[in-house]
Every structure is written in structure tokens, then in C-alpha cells.
Amino acid sequence: MTNNMFFIANWKMFGDLRAINSTKKVIKFSKNKKFARAQIVYCPPYTLIEQFNKITKNSKIKVGAQDCHFLESHGPFTGSVNANLLKIIGAKYVIVGHSENRARGDTNYLINLKIKSALNKNLKVIFCIGETLKEKKKNKTNLIINTQISRGLKNIKKNKNVIFAYEPVWSIGTGIIPKISDLEKQVSLIKKMINKIWKYKNPQILYGGSVNSKNVRQLKKIRSINGYLIGGASQNANNFIDIIKKTII
Numbered sequence: 001m002t003n004n005m006f007f008i009a010n011w012k013m014f015g016d017l018r019a020i021n022s023t024k025k026v027i028k029f030s031k032n033k034k035f036a037r038a039q040i041v042y043c044p045p046y047t048l049i050e051q052f053n054k055i056t057k058n059s060k061i062k063v064g065a066q067d068c069h070f071l072e073s074h075g076p077f078t079g080s081v082n083a084n085l086l087k088i089i090g091a092k093y094v095i096v097g098h099s100e101n102r103a104r105g106d107t108n109y110l111i112n113l114k115i116k117s118a119l120n121k122n123l124k125v126i127f128c129i130g131e132t133l134k135e136k137k138k139n140k141t142n143l144i145i146n147t148q149i150s151r152g153l154k155n156i157k158k159n160k161n162v163i164f165a166y167e168p169v170w171s172i173g174t175g176i177i178p179k180i181s182d183l184e185k186q187v188s189l190i191k192k193m194i195n196k197i198w199k200y201k202n203p204q205i206l207y208g209g210s211v212n213s214k215n216v217r218q219l220k221k222i223r224s225i226n227g228y229l230i231g232g233a234s235q236n237a238n239n240f241i242d243i244i245k246k247t248i249i
């Protein structure tokens, strides 16, 4: 395995200055040449982005946000942060379409606007797709994912700044991961779906959902996966480092 691997930490609505301090271990670790293939991205809450940028300044770790507003221009949207504001604060990545935000009202249409505005601001987009348990049980996985991809990418030309994250919703925060053979098939199908729209054979696809230091050796058998979007396990520096070590070595 020689390609770069992404390790995207989604801190969700967690994190304080003490937690930031503990990531100094990860920063030190990231400078070890043995793990140069690891592309680490921290996506903390908005409130910690600036602090994260400061402490990661002399490392190759990048910082991103967990969402953005769909409008590019500024406006009277109390509590919202758009891609332009993220750019100003120094974010390089943004997660869009996370199932926790889809559940709170993000439609495929809004997600499409968010992706467009983030790309216009030169942010790299981590575009989350994935089916719920109910959809899976009804055998609707492929239909749902195909719709999420085609609507999410509507009127967007092939763009290498979009990284896809397949996150089956039933796997997020549950400790359950898909069967390795099923996941491998699903990733290959997703690649075909993207190729159909963008004529792009090798899009970067991450897996997300309960990745931890115990299951990552299994997951890494799937060579077509370009890394992981990691929630819970990324909040502990030792666990996060362990996942990276076990993937790369």
C-alpha cells in the first residue's frame, strides 16, 4: 500500500482547550516519517478552529469544519457559518452532508448548494453519503446512495477537491461496522456511480462509522478505501494514533 490515507477526525459537538492540548501528541506523531502517508485532518467545532490552526501550524495536519451554511454571500442568518467565513478563519476542509445534519434538515438540494459554495471558496469537501438502517432493510441502499450522489453533485463538474465518505448511518456511533466483503462491494459500486456522473475512475472514498483501533486491521484489507472519517475514537489522542499506526504499518 503506497497511497496516502486520510484520517479525518470529526469531533462533533465535543472539545475544549484541554482536549486540544492532548492533540499535541498527534502533532508530534504526525512528524514521524514512517507515517508520512497519513493525511490527518481535524474537524473540531467552529469555536476551536482558530486554536487548532495555531497549534498545527508547523505540521502537515490540516483543519476543517463540520458543516457550512449553503449561502456563499453573507447575510442575516443567526448562528450560521458559511464557507467564506471558514476560509477567513483558515479552514481547509469542510464536512458536508453528514447524516446527523441530514437528520436535522439538510436535503440533497441544500447539500448541493453547500458543496458548490465550499468549492468556490477553495475548500476541500468531505461529502458524506450513506443509508439508514430502515433503507438498508428495504434494500434501498443503492437507490439512496445514487440519489445522494447525483443530487449532491448536480451541475458540479469533476472536481478532485471532493472526497467522498461512505458512512452507513446504522454504523455511526453504534460500534457496528459492515461485513468487510459487503463494504468492499459497496465502495466499488459507489466508485461506479461517481464514474458514471464524472467520468472519474479513481475518486477518493473514505469509510466512516465506528472505526476504532480494534476493527481497523479488518477495514484496511479493503484497498480501495482511501482513509477513514472517525468520530468517537478520534477524540482520544492515543486511540487516534493507534488507528493510524495500525493502518499504515
Ligand code: PEP
Residues within 6 Å of the ligand: 010, 012, 167, 171, 172, 173, 174, 208, 209, 210, 211, 229, 230, 231, 232, 233
Ligand atoms: C462520524 O461522526 O462521522 C462517525 C463516523 O462517528 P463514529 O466514528 O463515532 O461512528
